[in-house]
Amino acid sequence: MTACSSGEDNSAATDTSNETEETTSETKEESVEDSTEEEKTEEAAEETAEEEEAEEEAAQAEPLYRVNPANSSVEPIADANPQAVLITIDDAPDKQGVAMAETLKELDVPAIFFVNGHFLDTDEEKENLKKIHDMGFAIGNHTYSHANLKTVSEEQQREEIIELSDLVEEIIGERPEFFRAPHGVNTDFSRAVVEEEGMVLMNWTFGYDWEKQYMDAAALADIMVNTEFMRDGANLLMHDRAWTAEALPAIVQGLDEKGYDFIDPATIEGIE
Numbered sequence: 001m002t003a004c005s006s007g008e009d010n011s012a013a014t015d016t017s018n019e020t021e022e023t024t025s026e027t028k029e030e031s032v033e034d035s036t037e038e039e040k041t042e043e044a045a046e047e048t049a050e051e052e053e054a055e056e057e058a059a060q061a062e063p064l065y066r067v068n069p070a071n072s073s074v075e076p077i078a079d080a081n082p083q084a085v086l087i088t089i090d091d092a093p094d095k096q097g098v099a100m101a102e103t104l105k106e107l108d109v110p111a112i113f114f115v116n117g118h119f120l121d122t123d124e125e126k127e128n129l130k131k132i133h134d135m136g137f138a139i140g141n142h143t144y145s146h147a148n149l150k151t152v153s154e155e156q157q158r159e160e161i162i163e164l165s166d167l168v169e170e171i172i173g174e175r176p177e178f179f180r181a182p183h184g185v186n187t188d189f190s191r192a193v194v195e196e197e198g199m200v201l202m203n204w205t206f207g208y209d210w211e212k213q214y215m216d217a218a219a220l221a222d223i224m225v226n227t228e229f230m231r232d233g234a235n236l237l238m239h240d241r242a243w244t245a246e247a248l249p250a251i252v253q254g255l256d257e258k259g260y261d262f263i264d265p266a267t268i269e270g271i272e
């Protein structure tokens with residue numbers, strides 16, 4: 001058995017249809033409260049500092065990796081280290097998102113947090129997204145309401161993608177640079193919207209934390225490190241879940257001991 005090539009086929013470790021995720025009721029809010037003048041001044045100061053950082057980074061920003069569109073593995077360009085994996089956290093920021101970001105930050109491991117609009121309704125939730133972004137993590141678009149894009153109209157597909165990017169931009173000042181469809185289900189139309197938006201599209205190569213026997217930190221850490229699907233360039237799917245948050249340090253340690261590096265999303269081709 002090989003890891004699925006399309007990301008939509010079924011196999012034990014990559015069965016995207018088994019992704020047990022909460023179906024949160026749609027609570028779209030069109031408007032976000034305007035920030036106060038005081039906040040705007042603070043933001044302006046932060047932006048200046050951020051621009052300076054961005055300029056420094058731009059000087060050395062040659063992409064090192066690219067996502068293989070056929071299987072979502074992350075492959076080195078030129079002489080980047082091939083023995084590396086990408087960590088991604090979906091359905092964020094729910095209850096564990098900030099804690100998971102803090103854990104990864106402490107371990108100095110980069111990651112993408114793929115977020116949904118229904119986790120960004122309240123000021124507290126918006127603040128959580130800001131915290132994750134401020135810790136240096138990439139923010140990805142996982143659609144507004146976690147819709148299966150094959151089951152909604154083209155107009156709704158566009159809204160699911162664009163309205164979330166708009167909301168993320170209102171909160172952190174930049175649009176997501178990565179896109180992952182709920183359940184890994186893309187359509188020709190949604191792919192075109194993602195491309196228009198300039199986002200890098202990916203599914204994943206394996207993940208386990210939605211399967212019953214791996215809703216346990218020790219079992220999850222063991223399979224994430226020792227699975228037969230582990231290979232160079234693996235794109236690891238995890239979720240904003242309590243057992244996954246608990247397993248994260250052991251997963252990172254296990255992969256590190258096996259000699260894997262952790263890919264910085266900022267070095268992936270297609271990111272500006």
Ligand SMILES: [Zn+2]
Pocket residue numbers: 021090091142146182183
């Ligand atoms: Zn999801």
